[in-house]
Amino acid sequence: MTPAIDTRALRKDYGRRTAVRDMNLTVETGCVYGLIGPNGAGKTTTLRMLLDIIRPTSGEVRVLGRAPRAGGPKLRRRIGYVPGELRLEGRATGRDLLRHYAEISGPVEPGAAEELAERLDLDLARQVRTLSKGNKQKLGLVQAFLHRPELLVLDEPTSGLDPLVQREFLQLVREAREAGQTVLLSSHVLSEIQQAADRVAVLSEGDVVAEGSVSELRLTAIRHLRGRVDAESAPGLRSSLLALPALREVEVAEDGRFSGVLDSEPNALLKVLAGYRVQDIVIEEPDLEESVLALYGQEDDRG
Incomplete structure (x- = not known):
C-alpha cells in the first residue's frame, strides 16, 4: 500500500x-x-x-x-x-x-x-x-x-x-x-x-x-526507582547502588528506604538487590516526556 x-x-x-x-x-x-x-x-x-x-x-x-x-x-x-x-x-x-x-x-x-x-x-x-x-x-x-x-x-x-x-x-x-x-x-x-x-x-x-x-520510545526513557530494605542493610546498599553506572541520584536512608533514577534496563540493578532483604520495590514505567528530554540531551552532547 x-x-x-x-x-x-x-x-x-x-x-x-x-x-x-x-x-x-x-x-x-x-x-x-x-x-x-x-x-x-x-x-x-x-x-x-x-x-x-x-x-x-x-x-x-x-x-x-x-x-x-x-x-x-x-x-x-x-x-x-x-x-x-x-x-x-x-x-x-x-x-x-x-x-x-x-x-x-x-x-x-x-x-x-x-x-x-x-x-x-x-x-x-x-x-x-x-x-x-x-x-x-x-x-x-x-x-x-x-x-x-x-x-x-x-x-x-x-x-x-x-x-x-x-x-x-x-x-x-x-x-x-x-x-x-x-x-x-x-x-x-x-x-x-x-x-x-x-x-x-x-x-x-x-x-x-x-x-x-x-512503546519503543518509552524503552529509552529513564525509570524512577524507590524501595526499601531492612535497616541493617542500608549502609552496604548505598555503596552497591553507587557502583552502578546506570543509576544516579541515589539516596539511601537509615531506615533502609532508597530511591534513584535508572537510565537503562533494570537487569544489573536487580542482580545487586538480590543480595539484600528487599521489603518493597517500585520501578516506575518510563514516561515519554522524559524519553524525549533524554533524546534532546543526547543530541546536544553530540553537538
Missing part, C-alpha cells in the same frame, strides 16, 4: 538557517503519526511543505501518492488541515463559515457540522469575530474533520482547549483511525501523543532524532 506521506531528503533553508534538514519520513495509511519537539524543531515547517504552503529547498515529498505541488485543489480536498496559528475573523457565523468550507472541500454528510460542534461544545450561531481563541480552535477542528478526509494534518490542534474538549478531540482522532483515515498530529503536549499515536517522530533542530512506536 502506498504510504499516506513519504519524504526523501526533504530540506528547507531560510537563508543561512536550516529549518528542516534532509528529513526522511514515512507515514503509513490508516495510522496516527505524532510529530513532537520544542518550538523551532521544524514541525510546522514540515507540515507546510507537505501541504504546498511553502516549497522545499530540496528533496522529494509525496502526499497520498502525489507531489503536493502537482496535486493542486484535487489533492487538497482529500486533506483536512488545522494550522498552528489559526486566524478566523469576520461577521459570518460559524455555521455560515462551515457551509462555505463544505462547498470547497466536497461532499459533507447532512448534520455533520452540527454533530461535531455539539461534541466539541461549540455554538455555531455566533459570529466568528466574537469567538474566544478556544472556540475558534474548535471551529478549525470541525472544518478539518467535516468532510472525513483521507488525511488529517493537525498542527498543535488542542491549543486553547479545556481538558474535557481535549479528551473529545482524542476520541475523534481514534474514530478517524478506525475509519481508515490517516492522522499526522504535531504537538508539544506529550500526553496527547502517548494516548493517540501509533508511531512517533522526535524532531530537534530540523532533524529526526528518534522514530518508532510510543
Whole structure:
C-alpha cells in the first residue's frame, strides 16, 4: 500500500538557517503519526511543505501518492488541515463559515457540522469575530474533520482547549483511525501523543532524532526507582547502588528506604538487590516526556 506521506531528503533553508534538514519520513495509511519537539524543531515547517504552503529547498515529498505541488485543489480536498496559528475573523457565523468550507472541500454528510460542534461544545450561531481563541480552535477542528478526509494534518490542534474538549478531540482522532483515515498530529503536549499515536517522530533542530512506536520510545526513557530494605542493610546498599553506572541520584536512608533514577534496563540493578532483604520495590514505567528530554540531551552532547 502506498504510504499516506513519504519524504526523501526533504530540506528547507531560510537563508543561512536550516529549518528542516534532509528529513526522511514515512507515514503509513490508516495510522496516527505524532510529530513532537520544542518550538523551532521544524514541525510546522514540515507540515507546510507537505501541504504546498511553502516549497522545499530540496528533496522529494509525496502526499497520498502525489507531489503536493502537482496535486493542486484535487489533492487538497482529500486533506483536512488545522494550522498552528489559526486566524478566523469576520461577521459570518460559524455555521455560515462551515457551509462555505463544505462547498470547497466536497461532499459533507447532512448534520455533520452540527454533530461535531455539539461534541466539541461549540455554538455555531455566533459570529466568528466574537469567538474566544478556544472556540475558534474548535471551529478549525470541525472544518478539518467535516468532510472525513483521507488525511488529517493537525498542527498543535488542542491549543486553547479545556481538558474535557481535549479528551473529545482524542476520541475523534481514534474514530478517524478506525475509519481508515490517516492522522499526522504535531504537538508539544506529550500526553496527547502517548494516548493517540501509533508511531512517533522526535524532531530537534530540523532533524529526526528518534522514530518508532510510543512503546519503543518509552524503552529509552529513564525509570524512577524507590524501595526499601531492612535497616541493617542500608549502609552496604548505598555503596552497591553507587557502583552502578546506570543509576544516579541515589539516596539511601537509615531506615533502609532508597530511591534513584535508572537510565537503562533494570537487569544489573536487580542482580545487586538480590543480595539484600528487599521489603518493597517500585520501578516506575518510563514516561515519554522524559524519553524525549533524554533524546534532546543526547543530541546536544553530540553537538
